[in-house]
Amino acid sequence: MAYRLFEGKKHASSYWKHRISPSDELIRQMLDFLEKRKGHPFELAVDVCCGSGQGTVRLAKHFASVVGTDVSPAQVEVALENAKEPNITYRQCVAEELPLADSSVDLVTAMSAFHWFDRPRFLHEAHRVLKPNGCLALINYTVNMELSYPDCCSDTLNQVCKEFYAALEPYRSPHLGPSSMELYREAYESIPYPDKDWQECVWVKRPMPLSSYMGLVETFSSYQALLREDPQKATTLSQDICQRLMSVMRVTSVETEVVVAVKYFYLLACKPQEA
Template sequence: MAYRLFEGKKHASSYWKYRISPSDDLIRQVLDFLEKRQCCITCSILGQKGHPFELAVDVGCGSGQGTVLLAKHFASVVGTDVSPAQVEVALEHAKEPNITYRQCVAEELPFADSSVDLVTAMSAFHWFDRPRFLQEAHRVLKPNGCLALLNYTINMELSYPDCCSHTLNQVCKEFYAALQPYRSPHLGASSMELYREAYESIHYPDKDWQECVWVKRPMPLSSYMGLMESFSSYQALLREDPQKATALSQDICQRLMSVMRVTSVETEVTVAVQYFYLLACKPKEA
């Protein structure tokens, strides 16, 4: 069963403003995995050396932050999402001429059999009907095409100069603990387990699993708070008790500023994000 969340225009706009996308290094790891499996390709597309690949499909693309990272590596990139509002926001920010967006469910992709070089899902796979999506990804992937499923944990770590990191992150942990009761039961205790199960269920002989890739990102404290407020658990609390949700967020923000000894929510902090990912290559003879 697929789950439909994050579909309102306001939430979609929040996604564009606050949601983080994989780092260039993470995208490079995905592309290196794909390139090694398609090393026999000797074409040159778009006048670039080497070979941008032909087609990438970013499923559950949301407002398109991850989709745009693929543009310079492919002749064509298509972002798909079930939410009209998310696609609308993605289109509002679309600048690259080789990117298009389509509204569709993840389990029924509008692409021909064996036509796609790379299928990605960045922080979205856990909401899909996972067995059906994996079957659909297998259908549309070319032989030697690759599947990349990336996500990150909510347990982020903050750091700030001349500030006790332990004290700072104790406040963050209290925030995460307060949101835990509002976490979707569909996700279980950890979404990482859903991805690990998918990795085990994929019968491709050539696959890779990484569960602890830390990426550090500088951002204003306000953006960290906006990111946390975009998560499904906070949104669930907000729907149930808007006053409680707002009070929780304001309290956490004030406590973080107190620990940092700053007065502006625009003060920049470093946020360490733990990513995990699954890469798999469809066999040539499939």
């Protein structure tokens, strides 16, 4: 069973504004894996459950064409509103039924989305559309991000962050289990391809305003679940956490820049030539 979330226009717009896409380093690791197995040219990439398209645009300069797909009309609408690259197209469809021909795709990606899919059906569908020696890349990051700010005790700062994550934990979807990483690890073990790679700890640091960090956490499914159940409680929680973070940092502006460390994990797999 696939789970349908993040579909409203307001949430889609927030996705575009606050959601992070994989770093250049992660994109490069994905492309290096593909280049060593298949080689150039890179003709077609498909970014499945692309949301508002942040990850999709990162692929555009490396492929002749890129297709971003999402089940949500609102997400596709926001992606189209922000589309500038002429070689990207967006399609509304479910992840398990891609509107693509057999053996037509060089790279299938799903960035921070695979855990919501009907995973066996999606893996079967990815196998169908991939060319021989084409590659599958499933990327995600953990919720427990870490902040740093000059002349500020990181332990104290991140204790506040941990309290934020802990307050959202009761609203986490039971579908995800204790850790979404385990869902990806299970997929890695189930994929029958002999040539595959698993990495579970790749830290990426990126500067952003404190307001963007707060906005990012507010896009998470657990915060959105709390927001639906009790809007006042959700808003008060976010405002309280933000004020406490500013107090620890000894700043007065929510636009103050912090460094956010994000822990990524991913699996890469190459469809065999004989498949």
